[in-house]
Amino acid sequence: MLLILEQTLNGLQLGVMLFLMAAGLTLICGIMSFINLAHGSLYMVGAYVAATVAQATGSFLLGVCAALPAAGLVAMALEWSALGRLYDRDHLDQVLATFGLILFFNELVKIVWGAQPIFLDTPAWLSGSVEIVPGVPYSTYRLAIIVVGLAVALGLYLLIARTRVGMLIRAGASNRRMVSALGVDIKRLYTLIFGLGAMLAALAGVMAGPIYAVQVGMGENILILAFVVIVVGGIGSVRGALVAALLVGLVDTLGRAFLPTLLQLAFDPATANGVGASLASMTIYIFMAAILAWRPQGLFPAHG
Amino acid sequence: MDNGLPRLILAAILAAALLALPALVEAAGRGYWTGIATHVLIFALAAGSLNLILGFGGMVSFGHAAFLGTGAYVVGILSHHASMGIPIATWPFAIAGTESALIAWPLAMLAAGALAFVIGLISLRTGGLYFIMITLAFAQMVYFFFVSLEPYGGDDGLSMWSRSRLPGLDLGSDTQFYYVVLALVALAYFLKSRVIHSRFGVVLRGSRDNDRRMRAIGHPTRRYRLAAFTLAGAVAGLAGALIANQTEFVSPAFLHWTRSGEMLVMVILGGIGTVLGPALGATAFLLLEEVFSGWTEHWMIVLGPLLLAVVLFAKRGLWGLVSRPGEVPRD
Numbered sequence: 001m002l003l004i005l006e007q008t009l010n011g012l013q014l015g016v017m018l019f020l021m022a023a024g025l026t027l028i029c030g031i032m033s034f035i036n037l038a039h040g041s042l043y044m045v046g047a048y049v050a051a052t053v054a055q056a057t058g059s060f061l062l063g064v065c066a067a068l069p070a071a072g073l074v075a076m077a078l079e080w081s082a083l084g085r086l087y088d089r090d091h092l093d094q095v096l097a098t099f100g101l102i103l104f105f106n107e108l109v110k111i112v113w114g115a116q117p118i119f120l121d122t123p124a125w126l127s128g129s130v131e132i133v134p135g136v137p138y139s140t141y142r143l144a145i146i147v148v149g150l151a152v153a154l155g156l157y158l159l160i161a162r163t164r165v166g167m168l169i170r171a172g173a174s175n176r177r178m179v180s181a182l183g184v185d186i187k188r189l190y191t192l193i194f195g196l197g198a199m200l201a202a203l204a205g206v207m208a209g210p211i212y213a214v215q216v217g218m219g220e221n222i223l224i225l226a227f228v229v230i231v232v233g234g235i236g237s238v239r240g241a242l243v244a245a246l247l248v249g250l251v252d253t254l255g256r257a258f259l260p261t262l263l264q265l266a267f268d269p270a271t272a273n274g275v276g277a278s279l280a281s282m283t284i285y286i287f288m289a290a291i292l293a294w295r296p297q298g299l300f301p302a303h304g
Numbered sequence: 305m306d307n308g309l310p311r312l313i314l315a316a317i318l319a320a321a322l323l324a325l326p327a328l329v330e331a332a333g334r335g336y337w338t339g340i341a342t343h344v345l346i347f348a349l350a351a352g353s354l355n356l357i358l359g360f361g362g363m364v365s366f367g368h369a370a371f372l373g374t375g376a377y378v379v380g381i382l383s384h385h386a387s388m389g390i391p392i393a394t395w396p397f398a399i400a401g402t403e404s405a406l407i408a409w410p411l412a413m414l415a416a417g418a419l420a421f422v423i424g425l426i427s428l429r430t431g432g433l434y435f436i437m438i439t440l441a442f443a444q445m446v447y448f449f450f451v452s453l454e455p456y457g458g459d460d461g462l463s464m465w466s467r468s469r470l471p472g473l474d475l476g477s478d479t480q481f482y483y484v485v486l487a488l489v490a491l492a493y494f495l496k497s498r499v500i501h502s503r504f505g506v507v508l509r510g511s512r513d514n515d516r517r518m519r520a521i522g523h524p525t526r527r528y529r530l531a532a533f534t535l536a537g538a539v540a541g542l543a544g545a546l547i548a549n550q551t552e553f554v555s556p557a558f559l560h561w562t563r564s565g566e567m568l569v570m571v572i573l574g575g576i577g578t579v580l581g582p583a584l585g586a587t588a589f590l591l592l593e594e595v596f597s598g599w600t601e602h603w604m605i606v607l608g609p610l611l612l613a614v615v616l617f618a619k620r621g622l623w624g625l626v627s628r629p630g631e632v633p634r635d
Contacts, residue, residue, distance in 0.1 A: 035433055082612060089615075091436060092364045096572055097615040099565045104608025111602055224444050224561065227437040235433055278452040285445035289426050292438065296429045 002136050007257040008250065009132070013142045015249025016149025020204035021226035022233070022241040023156060024197020030236020031172040032087050032190055037098035038078070039201055039226070040219025041105035046071040046202025047214045048113055051120040060123035067206050068199045075198030079191050087190070106216050115216060120209030145207050152200065153242055160238060169193065173236045225252075228284055232291050234298030244299060248284050255283035322486055326479045335478075339550070342482045344590050345489045346546045351570040351582035352489075352496060353539035358568070359577030360500055361532045362512030364436045367423070367443030368567050371537040373559030374419050375412035375544025377450060380462045380554035382408045387465040405468035405475070405549075412545035413538040419446070420537020424530045440561060447559040461555025468549055475549065485546055489583075492539060497579045499535075508532050569611060575623025584622050 021043060028036050046067040054063030078101070086094050122141050129137040160166035168189055171179045180186040205219065212218065229248050233240025260276030267275065291299065329337040350372055357363045385392050385401025392399045402408055427438045456462045467475040475481045499505050510518045511525040518525045548554045557563075566589065574585020596603035618624070 029433055033433070035436060082616065085616065090364075091433060092358070092568070092572070092576075093615045095364065095366065095436060095565075096568060097612045099569070100608040100611030100615070102608070103604040103611070107602050107604040107608065111605070220561070224440060228441050231434055231437045231441070274452075274454055277454075278449055281448035281452050282445045285441050288438070288441055292430065292434075293426055296434070298434075 003257070005133070005136060006138060007253055009138055009142065009146070010257075011250035011253035012246065013145050013149075013249070014253055015246035016146055016153070017204045017208060018222070018225055018229050018249055019149060019153060019242050019245035020200045020207075021222055022229040022245050023153075023238055024193075024200045025226050026230040026233065026236055026238060026241045027169065027173075027193050028197055029230060031169065031176060031193060033091075034083070034087055035091050035094045035098070036083070036197075037095060037223065038083075038101040038105065039197065040223030041102055042071045042075055042198040043201040043205035043208075043219040043222060044105065044109060044216070045074060046205035047120065047209045047218065048109060048118070049202075050206040051118050051209055051214045052113075054120055055118075060121075063120070064203070064206050067202050071202030071205075072195040072199040076191050076195040079194040083194075084187070084190065102220070110216050117213035117215035120206075120214050122210040141210060148203075148207065152203070156200075156238060165189075165192070225284070228288050230298075232288055232298055234300040237298070237300040240298055240300030248287070251287050252284045256280040259283070319490075326482055330479075338478050338482050340590070340594065342478070342485050342550055344587050345482075345485050346543050346550065347567070347570060347586040347590060348583035349485075349489045349492055349546070350540050350543035351567050351574070351586045352493060353536040353543065354567050355571045355576065355578075355582040356496060356499070356539075357529075357532050357536045358571055359581075360505065360512065361508050361529055363428075363529060363533065364568075365439045365533070365536075366436050366561070366564050366568065367439035367441075367446075368536075368540055369559045369561065369563035370423070370443035370446040371416040371420055371540035372544040372547065372563065372567075373450065373554075373556070374416045374446065375541030376548035376554045376558050377456070377462075377544075378412040378415045378541070379408045379468060379545045379548040380464055381456055382411070383464045383466075383468070384456065384462055403466065403469050405470045408468050409542060409545045413541045416541020416544065417534050417538030420540075421530065421534045424533035424537075428526055428529055428533065440564070443559065443561060443564055447556055447561070450556045450559060457555070459556060461553055461557070464548065464552045464554070467552060468545075481550065485550075488542065488546070492542075493579065493583070500579065504528065504531070573614060573621055575621035578621075578623045581621055581623035588622055 021039065025036065025039050028034050028039070049070045050060075050063035050067035052063075053066040054060050057063070083094075083097065086097055126141040126144050128140050130140050130143060132138050132143075158166075160169055168179065168184055171184075172186065172189060172193075176186060179189075201219075204222070208218070208222070225248065229244045230241055232248065233242075233244030259280045260273050263272035263276045263279075266272070295301075325341055326338045329335060329341075350368070353371075354365065354368045357365055381392070382401045383403050386403045387401070390401070392401055423439065423442045427435055427442065430438060450456075451459050467481065469475065470484065473480050473484065475484065500509075507518065507523050507525065507528045510523070511528060515525055544558065547558065570585035570589045571582045572585070573588055574583065575581030592607070593603065596606055600606075614621070
């Protein structure tokens with residue numbers, strides 16, 4: 001029972017990180033109709049910058065403060081110089097161009113920081129554990145990730161639902177031609193969204209740093225998970241991304257933790273462990289296939 | 305085809321060059337180029353199969369490596385069982401492994417084709433952005449399946465004792481293997497051009513250009529797309545079987561998503577929606593890799609921006625540079 005609680009929290013923690021990745025991705029996909037594979041590279045850049053600054057200054061928070069603007073600026077520069085020209089192109093062209101960017105960033109990071117993983121330490125004030133219910137200690141850091149992630153989700157909701165920029169974003173998601181016809185500088189809005197998405201991705205990267213290794217290609221696995229999230233949630237819908245991210249995080253974590261045990265009820269332990277491990281790594285994709293077979297446009301289709 | 309004759313001459317020169325290649329490189333003292341040429345041919349086959357759905361069907365599949373890898377694993381697993389003398393299954397039937405190419409290669413195509421059918425059945429319900437990401441996600445699923453397949457090496461992959469056996473031939477010889485691959489690739493490209501110009505191909509291209517209209521005039525286009533997707537998967541499976549044979553090793557790296565990306569790059573680099581473009585693209589890509597990786601281990605830092613430049617400035621690929629305007633069916 002306690003294990004279930006702990007794994008549920010782990011699932012939530014993965015879920016909010018996926019949400020941070022997916023929120024930017026789904027806005028970029030939904031509003032600009034642009035498929036950005038390089039989003040994972042921004043996650044990686046965020047983690048590397050944070051790790052470097054944190055090592056130099058000894059302060060995790062300074063690392064965060066450096067990483068977010070760095071990733072945002074890189075993304076806005078990319079958007080302004082190259083990617084912005086690809087909005088009206090085939091998705092295929094976009095896939096290819098951003099695939100090229102991934103190769104470029106991975107190699108650049110390898111040249112600058114080396115191929116070995118580097119480490120980003122958990123800040124001392126978050127390194128302990130707290131008892132969430134009596135007798136169940138849980139890592140403070142992971143708990144902090146959940147809190148930060150949910151706070152960002154709330155902030156994003158307020159930004160999109162209550163501000164003028166948010167209104168433009170929503171309008172852009174439903175009909176971007178109309179928005180630009182009404183005299184909004186749509187290009188600036190696009191660049192802004194790109195930067196915002198990159199900062200969220202970098203935040204996810206920084207927070208992932210102490211848990212997973214900071215290494216070349218770290219952004220790609222989470223990128224593909226984030227794609228699963230936005231497909232399940234419905235492209236362009238931030239609300240869908242949040243729900244889907246938490247679902248995917250929970251399904252993945254709980255599947256990995258409990259499938260082998262569950263299968264032991266039916267098979268002998270060796271088979272159960274083998275089959276369980278295979279199945280566990282596939283659960284979210286099976287989950288996605290099931291959702292799409294039921295609703296091909298995802299849970300919360302943004303375009304009616 | 306007003307330029308039929310020059311085209312025929314070009315084709316004859318190309319065929320002669322490909323046939324003479326092993327002897328030529330041997331004479332030049334660079335026998336290992338036969339292996340590189342075989343590698344290029346196999347990827348020309350894989351990229352060509354992707355082009356069938358990408359260029360002619362308009363389906364941007366980002367998961368083609370799944371079929372390549374499945375084909376490779378079928379050959380690898382069958383050979384593993386044959387060399388170890390362990391049957392694959394004892395119940396309900398006794399199934400033994402095999403090293404025979406005549407059994408293993410068609411099985412590789414069958415398995416990859418079946419996988420493509422299932423993935424296509426679900427993915428083709430959607431389109432556009434969704435389709436790209438779903439095919440990618442399914443390929444990841446297959447990738448993780450093989451990573452966690454401990455009996456067959458899991459993450460580390462599986463070594464084969466020898467290449468498959470074909471009666472009357474020794475595939476262990478690089479030269480003979482080259483000719484077998486060349487024959488298969490030539491056959492595949494011939495059949496592909498027949499398929500594209502058949503009624504099936506016309507419906508497929510029509511559905512790429514305007515799916516709604518094709519359905520309105522009574523073509524069940526989704527069935528055609530699914531058939532093309534399955535066919536492409538099966539051919540990619542054959543390419544996988546050949547790759548496994550060439551390297552005598554299979555590993556999840558064959559299924560890594562960057563493989564799918566590389567195949568897309570080959571198709572685009574060569575010229576999307578042209579019959580020979582993908583072969584040209586595979587050649588260019590693998591030779592670039594060969595040359596640049598000789599200069600620097602960081603050759604990706606060149607390739608990345610190069611890709612961006614190709615997308616931004618040379619939309620029609622290499623085939624677009626060598627053919628006359630208007631010959632490329634897209635745009």
